[in-house]
Amino acid sequence: MEVLLLKKERLNGFIEKLQQDFEVIAPLKGDVIRFLPLKNPDDIFLGKNAYFPIKEYFFKKNEVLFQFNGTKIIVPELPSKKRAFFGLRRCDLNAIKHQDMVFMNDIHDPYYTAARKDSYLIGYHCNTAPSPYCFCGSLELADYFDLMVYDKKDDFLVEIGSSKGKGMAKKYASLFSKTSKKISEEEKKIPGSDRLEKKDISLFYNNSDWKKGTDLCLSCGACTALCPTCYCFETHDEVKTSNINEGERKRNWSSCQLQEFTRVAGEHVYRKDREERFKHRIFHQLEYFKEKHKVPLCVGCGRCIEGCPTRIDFVDILNNMKVENG
Amino acid sequence: MGKLKVGVYGITGCAGCQLSVIFNEDEILDIVELVDLRAFPFIKEVNPEEEFDCVIVEGLVADRGDLKTLKMLRRNSKMLVSLGACACTGCVPAYRSFTLKENYEHLLYRKMEEIKDVEPTPLDAHILVDHYIPGCPPEKKEILSFIKGLVRGSIPRPYQSPVCVECRQNGNTCLLDQGKPCLGPITAGGCHAVCINGGFECWGCRGPTEDMNLDLMVRMLRDRGFDDKFINDRLRTFAGLKLPMLEKVMSGKAHKTETTFRGVRVFYE
Ligand code: SF4
Ligand code: SF4
Ligand code: SF4
Ligand code: SF4
Ligand code: SF4
Numbered sequence: 202m203e204v205l206l207l208k209k210e211r212l213n214g215f216i217e218k219l220q221q222d223f224e225v226i227a228p229l230k231g232d233v234i235r236f237l238p239l240k241n242p243d244d245i246f247l248g249k250n251a252y253f254p255i256k257e258y259f260f261k262k263n264e265v266l267f268q269f270n271g272t273k274i275i276v277p278e279l280p281s282k283k284r285a286f287f288g289l290r291r292c293d294l295n296a297i298k299h300q301d302m303v304f305m306n307d308i309h310d311p312y313y314t315a316a317r318k319d320s321y322l323i324g325y326h327c328n329t330a331p332s333p334y335c336f337c338g339s340l341e342l343a344d345y346f347d348l349m350v351y352d353k354k355d356d357f358l359v360e361i362g363s364s365k366g367k368g369m370a371k372k373y374a375s376l377f378s379k380t381s382k383k384i385s386e387e388e389k390k391i392p393g394s395d396r397l398e399k400k401d402i403s404l405f406y407n408n409s410d411w412k413k414g415t416d417l418c419l420s421c422g423a424c425t426a427l428c429p430t431c432y433c434f435e436t437h438d439e440v441k442t443s444n445i446n447e448g449e450r451k452r453n454w455s456s457c458q459l460q461e462f463t464r465v466a467g468e469h470v471y472r473k474d475r476e477e478r479f480k481h482r483i484f485h486q487l488e489y490f491k492e493k494h495k496v497p498l499c500v501g502c503g504r505c506i507e508g509c510p511t512r513i514d515f516v517d518i519l520n521n522m523k524v525e526n527g
Numbered sequence: 528m529g530k531l532k533v534g535v536y537g538i539t540g541c542a543g544c545q546l547s548v549i550f551n552e553d554e555i556l557d558i559v560e561l562v563d564l565r566a567f568p569f570i571k572e573v574n575p576e577e578e579f580d581c582v583i584v585e586g587l588v589a590d591r592g593d594l595k596t597l598k599m600l601r602r603n604s605k606m607l608v609s610l611g612a613c614a615c616t617g618c619v620p621a622y623r624s625f626t627l628k629e630n631y632e633h634l635l636y637r638k639m640e641e642i643k644d645v646e647p648t649p650l651d652a653h654i655l656v657d658h659y660i661p662g663c664p665p666e667k668k669e670i671l672s673f674i675k676g677l678v679r680g681s682i683p684r685p686y687q688s689p690v691c692v693e694c695r696q697n698g699n700t701c702l703l704d705q706g707k708p709c710l711g712p713i714t715a716g717g718c719h720a721v722c723i724n725g726g727f728e729c730w731g732c733r734g735p736t737e738d739m740n741l742d743l744m745v746r747m748l749r750d751r752g753f754d755d756k757f758i759n760d761r762l763r764t765f766a767g768l769k770l771p772m773l774e775k776v777m778s779g780k781a782h783k784t785e786t787t788f789r790g791v792r793v794f795y796e
Pocket of ligand 3 (some may be wrong): 248431500
């Protein structure tokens, strides 16, 4: 893929140019690091990945699907906004890829698609894993970006990954210089990010070691809320008091860690046991999604571990699991 | 079909829950259109006491008069709803159960006679409760949703997931990580995590979740340096009566617990 050179002192100029054409979203440091609309390019923080995932910009925490009045259904206008996301890590970009598979390929979700359509993804490559929880190197991640920025000591190298990226490179050509350098596959590997050992976890479903996780699990759903790939939601109606036949259908993020997730009529709960719910998350992330989509859903960002109130590290649990007899 | 006949009553409580009904001021006239709000002694002068489709009751049973009123309301209504923490879990007034008489006797402004043989208890200790709208105070919109659901014939499901769910969706970082004694993980949400949004830890006013990991919650509080007196006090402030297993859990004699709003359902040792 084509590579351009961006002088370090030109980064802010590049961001300012972007700001003229886009709303720019970038990692900013407050109580924790969050992806937020950017005002001043100096505020961008690249020392560590964001605590909260990028998904809320595309797959909203809660949104109105449609309004109804009797049997009439009105789908809201779904305006798309030109947005440039800067500072997305390889894990984040792959999380977007996996959510694109779910919301744009498996089905056509108009809400997600509208939010995603005019979004430009500019990555920032990790030279080493910025957090001890990272394990993206153990998973099958791919290149998925419009532009990718590699920090190469003296300069940035910017790799073009799509036609959108090409368009940007052309538009802001005055900022970039030509280079003969290429980014090798080897350079894309991130040191310190491959702590999940490869093994066939389907052998371990009934392993007694899962207890190590479930004994420390509150079923609080923090892991799935912070996960950039988790895409589950619930829907409900809200009607007007002045006319109870008129109202809105809304959707909210939900989580397989909750009993509510599988509660059906008659109060039956399919995954009642905490261990079943805990394992479902890990197996969906590493196995079930892969059966359908050829890649694991998990991108190894480690947010579910960092954000877990008891820091349950499922990577550790899996690494230590041994085949049991009987 | 005529309008559903609804009553809103208060027994021992602070009237805050009834105020939460009224605080829907933009929609209160619509409510009156929607249902026949025949009794609401807090704000109405004429209050017929018979033939309700639904009564919504604030407060807990703290004396014989409360019990009489509650039984009368249950007899006269097809459906009965517990409104607010006192009615659902017993809340602060039920704390009397966890302290010695000497500690409160001198504070009583009623004669002991009236309360002597009545333990302060939530409504479901005495009668069948059909629906719970918990919280101290309850969410005013949840009261509205209930009334609308009643009329539509689809009463919203109670929110049974922990406070943490809405808390994280709101983009809060976890107070437990800052060493604060947040009870969000074992407390039923539906409150939009309003306390944590404001920087305060959850005190558990909406009562325990069905599948709370109480044992782990206690361990986490201890790990953060809170002593057993603090933990007991905090956990019992709003929902002590719904945590009858607390003592066993604290002394390591029980690990796995399961509750419902209606008290303990399954309890493993
Ligand atoms: S998981 Fe990988 S890409 Fe993501 S922040 Fe860590 S090292 Fe970087
Ligand atoms: S964040 Fe941790 S404690 Fe909460 S549900 Fe997930 S694994 Fe369990
Ligand atoms: S499961 Fe955990 S590590 Fe994997 S993508 Fe989700 S938050 Fe990241
Ligand atoms: S891990 Fe759970 S919440 Fe996340 S996508 Fe899978 S089923 Fe949904
Ligand atoms: S602050 Fe409290 S409610 Fe919020 S996630 Fe942490 S424990 Fe749960």
